[in-house]
Amino acid sequence: MVFTAEDKILIKNLALLKHYASRRLIKEFPNKGWKKNGLDKLLRKIRATDSVDRKPGSGRPRSMRTEEKIDAVHDLVLSQEDSPQTHRSTRQISRETGISQRTVVRIIHEDLKLKCLKKRRAQQLTNNNKDSRLDRCKKLLRKFPEESVDFIWFTDEKVFTVASPINPQNDRLYVSKETSKRQVDAKRLLRTRPTFSRSVMVSVAVSKFGCSNMFFVEPGVKVNGAYYRDVLLMQRMLPAIRRMSGELFCFQQDSAPAHRARDTIELLRQETPDFIGPDLWPANLTRP
Numbered sequence: 001m002v003f004t005a006e007d008k009i010l011i012k013n014l015a016l017l018k019h020y021a022s023r024r025l026i027k028e029f030p031n032k033g034w035k036k037n038g039l040d041k042l043l044r045k046i047r048a049t050d051s052v053d054r055k056p057g058s059g060r061p062r063s064m065r066t067e068e069k070i071d072a073v074h075d076l077v078l079s080q081e082d083s084p085q086t087h088r089s090t091r092q093i094s095r096e097t098g099i100s101q102r103t104v105v106r107i108i109h110e111d112l113k114l115k116c117l118k119k120r121r122a123q124q125l126t127n128n129n130k131d132s133r134l135d136r137c138k139k140l141l142r143k144f145p146e147e148s149v150d151f152i153w154f155t156d157e158k159v160f161t162v163a164s165p166i167n168p169q170n171d172r173l174y175v176s177k178e179t180s181k182r183q184v185d186a187k188r189l190l191r192t193r194p195t196f197s198r199s200v201m202v203s204v205a206v207s208k209f210g211c212s213n214m215f216f217v218e219p220g221v222k223v224n225g226a227y228y229r230d231v232l233l234m235q236r237m238l239p240a241i242r243r244m245s246g247e248l249f250c251f252q253q254d255s256a257p258a259h260r261a262r263d264t265i266e267l268l269r270q271e272t273p274d275f276i277g278p279d280l281w282p283a284n285l286t287r288p
Contacts, residue, residue, distance in 0.1 A: 003042060007032065008052035011039070015046050064103045065111060072097050073107045077114065133282045140280055144250070150208040152250045152276075153241050157223065157232075158204075163197040205237050207249070212240040228258040229267050238271060251275035 003011070014020040020028070022039035046052060076088040076096065090108070094101040108114050125133075144152065171191055175184060201217040215236045217223060223232070241249055251272045253259045260278050268275045 003034075003038070007034075008042070011042060012046050012052050015043055016050075064099050065107055069097065069099060070107055070111045073099070073104055074112055077108055077112070136280050136282060140276070143280075148250070151245060151248055152252055153205045153207040153245065154252045155203065155205040155237055156254055157201055157217075157256070159199050159201045161197045161199045163193055166191070203232050203237065205241055207241075207245065209244050212237065212244070223258055225258045225261040225264055228261075229264055233264075233267065234271070247273055249273060255281055 011020075011025060014025065014028075022034075022036045022043060025039055026032075026034055026036065042052065049055070073093055076093045077090075078087055088096065090101050090104045093099070093104050097104075099107075168191065173184070173188055181189075200219070201223065203215040203217065205212040215232060217227075217232075221227060238251075241251070249272070251268060252275065255278065258264065265277065268277075
């Protein structure tokens with residue numbers, strides 16, 4: 001049987017100092033659940049070595065976590081420097097090497113001393129994108145000194161869906177052990193969702209002066225260039241910004257199709273004191 005480190009120290013002290021035998025130990029500590037055979041084996045080891053520590057090299061010889069297999073797992077679990085994203089998952093490594101997935105995980109954590117880090121999604125940029133972004137950022141810094149940043153209003157729209165994402169791994173149904181799957185109503189075992197989830201689009205403007213009200217787009221309305229200009233800009237956003245900031249402000253938006261339309265750009269030139277045009281937007285910018 002397996003003894004804890006505290007149990008081994010206790011047994012060792014009682015055996016060496018008070019000469020306790022296995023029967024005496026079982027009688028003194030009935031709640032431990034110790035077995036006589038296991039105690040006899042441990043006591044023989046204590047008398048022979050005066051220690052409860054495991055002898056180096058003892059135990060069953062390794063059959064899977066050998067140096068050769070550790071090197072094989074090492075080569076498969078890590079991406080090569082000249083070939084990114086060439087690593088394998090623990091399941092793939094198990095199939096390719098014939099090592100159980102559980103042993104593969106032990107090799108990764110115990111022998112290779114590796115830990116897993118989760119990657120984040122990010123925009124892939126070319127060298128031209130990076131150069132263009134750097135150039136436009138420098139132009140923005142020259143155009144807008146630090147004291148004028150407070151007057152820049154950032155605007156955007158967001159779609160909120162009623163049906164939130166569900167992790168199917170955590171969507172379970174618990175029943176009693178005596179209940180078979182056939183006895184459960186079939187509808188309770190289905191995770192249904194509508195074909196088209198209900199959603200609502202909200203638009204808002206934000207600056208250091210504060211935040212405008214949330215402007216809701218009417219259900220079923222397509223936010224094209226005309227709706228964005230005539231309703232969101234002229235009737236809602238620009239009046240709200242003027243109420244909070246007066247006529248001293250700079251308008252900023254992203255590169256959505258309705259935002260970068262030619263008529264939209266011309267309207268902003270006429271209706272705003274200043275705005276950040278498409279020529280200063282960061283190149284190839286998308287949300288992560």
